[in-house]
Amino acid sequence: MKLVHVFDAYCGWSHGFSATLREVVSRHPSLPVEVVSGGLFTGPRRVPIREFGHVQGANAKIAELTGAQFGEAYEQLIADGAFVMDSEAAARGVAALRRSAPGRAAELATAVQDAFYVDGLSLSEPATYRKLAQQAGLDANAVVAAFEAPQAQAAAEADFRYAAELGVTGFPTLLAVDGDRATALARGHATADDVDRRLASLTA
Template sequence: MTRENNELIYIWDAYCGWCYGFSSTLGKLHANHPELPLSVWSGGLFTGENAQPIGAFPHIAAANARIGELTGAEFGAAYDELLEKGDAVMDSEAAAAGFAALRAQAPERSAELASAMQRAFYQDGKSLSEPDTYREIAAQFGLDAETAVTFMNAPGTAASVRNEFIRVSRLGVQGYPTLLLRKGDSLYQLGGGSTTLDALEERLAGVLG
């Protein structure tokens, strides 16, 4: 069976702890299937009235413990300090703009760039609204840091990000992370969150036949 028209689509949010936990599994699946292009779209978890200080979400600490238990993800001391202080604002629109700026230079490395952003937040406690965070990530990947920051702050980027959020909502995605397979004109949900690599492989094989 030809796989020329097949594509993996990963729906994530930079401030989603379950996405952070899932990133390693996604990386392994993608490495196993280089024949499948992988697109990464931002969903917009903390936008509008939900873009609030992390302390406004008291469930996060317990959720992180569960994420670590099920996925093996580790949360850094700098992040734990940020969580304890509780005043860092999680703004998914700003983070999605930063991701779009990095992705524009290296779309084929989108999943790696997403993981790097989440490491910056969940391990190093860095804001995903700050240009310097993207300068550092760009440098790690050999990208042009100032081009990334200019793109992030460009007038059209915010509108483009909001359109991406709308495109994701039209897919009917109910939560993050969600990994989809586009096969021809059809979309199939493969999993996300605590879904194991073996389970993803089984579902993928089932859809592709």
């Protein structure tokens, strides 16, 4: 069995789930964790953030429910409403980091979200992945090269397809995948205890 975390780096609820994901991973060190980007803001949804009028209100609710932080630098980044969330670029970045350290995919995915929601960094910029790679002790040049390579585009598209094949329609979704059977452990907000209860019922 493995865990599959389907998220979007530009999804506030996915950011809110980060602490739960980190706790689940720490409780189950022998359980492989795969991270898949879902592609929330692609195609016609790749528009200035002002077109999503509910962002601030949603973030306040996410913070209240999950304790997730939304940093001052993030608030400044989105203040004029012009910032464009591009999930394809973010998925390329996640794929580049994941390629450098496959066993640390969950940790790196949450770091990507912190880069945006806490530090106010664009997930479309190579410099963001250089910084993340350096912080994680990875080869920063290799990560940036992977982010800019055509293979990253293919990896992002493969992630979007896989998320659709798994039947995921909302982010985040944490699945237990055993062979060809996928069972949802969490959708949206859940605690590590919630996830553990559902996991226990699968292995009972």
